Amino acid sequence: MNASRPMRLLAAAVLFSTTSAFLPLSAAYAQDADKPKVALVMKSLANEFFRTMEDGAKGYQKEHSDQFDLISNGIKDETDTSNQIRIVEQMIVSQVDAIVIAPADSKALVPVIKKAMDAGIKVVNIDNRLDQDVLKSKQLEVPFVGPDNRKGARLVGEYLAKQLKAGDEVGIIEGVSTTFNAQQRTAGFKDAMEGAGMKIVGVQSGSWEIDKGNAVASAMLNEHPNLKALLAGNDSMALGAVSAVRAAGKKGEVLVVGYDNINAIKPMLKDGRVLATADQYGSKQAVFGIDAALKLIKGESTGAVDGVIETPVELVTKP
Amino acid sequence: MNTTVTPAVTKRSSSVSGLGTYLGLAGALLAMIVLFSAMSSHFLSYNTFTMLANQIPDLMVLSVGMTLILIIGGIDLSVGSVVALAASVVSVATLNWGWGIFPSAALGMLCAALAGTVTGTVTVAWRIPSFIVSLGVLEMARGLAYQLTDSRTAYIGDVYGWLSTPFAFGISPSFILALLVIVIAHALLTRSVFGRYLVAIGTNEEAVRLAGINPKPYKVLVFALMGLLAGLAALFQVSRLEAADPNAGAGLELQVIAAVVIGGTSLMGGRGSVISTFFGVLIISVLAAGLAQIGASEPTKRIITGAVIVVAVVLDTYRSHRAKRRG
Numbered sequence: 001m002n003a004s005r006p007m008r009l010l011a012a013a014v015l016f017s018t019t020s021a022f023l024p025l026s027a028a029y030a031q032d033a034d035k036p037k038v039a040l041v042m043k044s045l046a047n048e049f050f051r052t053m054e055d056g057a058k059g060y061q062k063e064h065s066d067q068f069d070l071i072s073n074g075i076k077d078e079t080d081t082s083n084q085i086r087i088v089e090q091m092i093v094s095q096v097d098a099i100v101i102a103p104a105d106s107k108a109l110v111p112v113i114k115k116a117m118d119a120g121i122k123v124v125n126i127d128n129r130l131d132q133d134v135l136k137s138k139q140l141e142v143p144f145v146g147p148d149n150r151k152g153a154r155l156v157g158e159y160l161a162k163q164l165k166a167g168d169e170v171g172i173i174e175g176v177s178t179t180f181n182a183q184q185r186t187a188g189f190k191d192a193m194e195g196a197g198m199k200i201v202g203v204q205s206g207s208w209e210i211d212k213g214n215a216v217a218s219a220m221l222n223e224h225p226n227l228k229a230l231l232a233g234n235d236s237m238a239l240g241a242v243s244a245v246r247a248a249g250k251k252g253e254v255l256v257v258g259y260d261n262i263n264a265i266k267p268m269l270k271d272g273r274v275l276a277t278a279d280q281y282g283s284k285q286a287v288f289g290i291d292a293a294l295k296l297i298k299g300e301s302t303g304a305v306d307g308v309i310e311t312p313v314e315l316v317t318k319p
Numbered sequence: 320m321n322t323t324v325t326p327a328v329t330k331r332s333s334s335v336s337g338l339g340t341y342l343g344l345a346g347a348l349l350a351m352i353v354l355f356s357a358m359s360s361h362f363l364s365y366n367t368f369t370m371l372a373n374q375i376p377d378l379m380v381l382s383v384g385m386t387l388i389l390i391i392g393g394i395d396l397s398v399g400s401v402v403a404l405a406a407s408v409v410s411v412a413t414l415n416w417g418w419g420i421f422p423s424a425a426l427g428m429l430c431a432a433l434a435g436t437v438t439g440t441v442t443v444a445w446r447i448p449s450f451i452v453s454l455g456v457l458e459m460a461r462g463l464a465y466q467l468t469d470s471r472t473a474y475i476g477d478v479y480g481w482l483s484t485p486f487a488f489g490i491s492p493s494f495i496l497a498l499l500v501i502v503i504a505h506a507l508l509t510r511s512v513f514g515r516y517l518v519a520i521g522t523n524e525e526a527v528r529l530a531g532i533n534p535k536p537y538k539v540l541v542f543a544l545m546g547l548l549a550g551l552a553a554l555f556q557v558s559r560l561e562a563a564d565p566n567a568g569a570g571l572e573l574q575v576i577a578a579v580v581i582g583g584t585s586l587m588g589g590r591g592s593v594i595s596t597f598f599g600v601l602i603i604s605v606l607a608a609g610l611a612q613i614g615a616s617e618p619t620k621r622i623i624t625g626a627v628i629v630v631a632v633v634l635d636t637y638r639s640h641r642a643k644r645r646g
Contacts, residue, residue, distance in 0.1 A: 210472065223362075
């Protein structure tokens with residue numbers, strides 16, 4: 001009995017992981033024969049930002065239910081790349097007319113997107129831009145609808161720089177380092193900080209999460225006692241940084257900025273514990289993506305410049 | 320057969336709670352502190368100590384619960400999700416229903432204990448490995464957390480802040496509570512009949528049954544206790560972060576299991592010590608803080624942390640072999 005136990009366990013684990021992999025986390029089907037079918041493939045629906053995006057898309061579909069059908073899918077967490085690939089494959093099989101996708105990985109999703117385009121499906125890229133070199137190597141052109149994360153981060157950084165003086169030490173808490181968004185936001189923060197003559201003493205990943213952001217912020221505050229500001233790649237990590245500042249007894253001495261403008265950050269903006277964040281209108285992104293996809297289906301021009309349809313990013317500060 | 324139970328138990332458990340083990344773990348901890356102090360200018364400081372004291376209470380109580388579970392030969396992979404579930408319940412009760420902080424906290428801990436009870440009951444009733452049951456509970460608890468919070472991070476504010484606010488020497492009530500949990504668990508494990516039974520169940524469950532003791536209620540109780548401690552850990556997190564993040568604690572179970580195993584508790588059951596686990600928590604936490612302070616990159620952090628776990632387990636097999644030969 002003891003010998004067979006590990007095997008049974010393994011079998012059960014395999015069974016469990018495969019069944020869960022083939023059940024998309026959230027699938028809302030609203031189908032009709034003649035209307036175009038648009039599939040929205042999201043990243044983590046556990047993340048508030050993508051939920052807002054999905055809600056926006058669903059609301060838009062309800063208003064325009066005579067024009068298209070929407071199938072919306074998400075993955076378990078933001079690093080669940082293989083599952084997202086599987087979802088795209090399912091969408092190809094179910095013969096949708098267009099796919100609007102927020103890729104979990106800017107490179108790994110390209111092959112399956114090529115497969116979709118080869119099958120005649122129009123693809124629009126939102127949120128996290130696909131890697132241009134990889135797209136070129138496959139001779140693909142996928143229009144990107146979304147904000148310029150680097151520009152947004154630079155806006156936040158420049159606002160922060162006004163409160164600091166040249167030579168001040170600052171630290172950057174990056175999202176998941178392999179994602180394009182995280183890299184772009186870090187680059188935008190760096191542009192602003194270096195432009196204003198600040199000294200960046202560290203860039204470390206907080207994996208987009210509150211607790212990991214907290215741990216990294218604590219370590220930075222400890223290692224660099226003269227640190228004057230922490231720039232977080234998203235608001236969750238900014239929340240973690242705020243509590244690290246408090247725990248280090250440096251409330252009011254270290255400024256914190258974030259990105260995304262989630263609800264939980266609002267009280268902190270109000271009392272100044274977070275100086276600024278950026279709003280890139282998550283709900284509109286999916287809607288703009290769907291619009292572009294519908295235009296592609298009809299054969300109209302999307303109005304893209306160099307393959308990019310830029311959506312607005314705004315600086316949000318104390319209300 | 321039942322005559323062999325008692326001596327086997329005493330022999331094996333003594334090998335892990337001995338002074339030598341503590342000295343070995345303390346030595347490893349000291350070596351790490353010396354190493355990081357040499358590599359970073361601000362590691363060896365009062366601030367590092369207060370930072371760690373502020374950060375580790377949740378890991379401390381979770382690791383105590385996991386130690387008991389490993390001792391009875393089980394495992395609980397759901398702890399990270401249960402922490403998120405409890406935090407979500409607390410946030411909903413406080414924010415949406417306007418409950419006071421103590422009723423909200425109690426409800427959160429109750430839900431967490433319930434999750435543990437479910438894992439324990441299913442494991443025992445159908446004789447399914449707790450590995451797979453807790454994997455299911457992991458998914459359910461995470462899903463519930465998302466459902467409750469509508470997948471949104473909830474800002475709770477500092478109503479629970481007092482739990483993690485230091486009152487002297489950087490020590491907060493949550494750290495004291497966590498220490499208290501360790502002391503009580505250690506006393507239970509080494510000085511009470513209950514503790515003896517747990518070790519006996521992990522060593523040879525069949526023998527325990529033949530000795531006329533029904534191991535089932537004890538096993539369920541240990542899982543329920545794990546849930547309760549996860550609820551406490553959630554309170555510590557809510558207090559420290561002033562927010563409930565339904566994504567919190569993803570992968571936390573691995574950190575907890577790593578801390579417990581570094582402390583020398585056997586994954587095969589029947590052998591473990593809460594004090595050693597505390598050293599394991601300190602080693603894992605000092606390692607994480609030190610690596611972050613010297614500015615190590617994410618890949619380096621993961622490689623080094625993984626290597627430390629492997630080395631700790633290898634050293635542990637030597638230790639248990641030696642203990643067996645001596646016996």
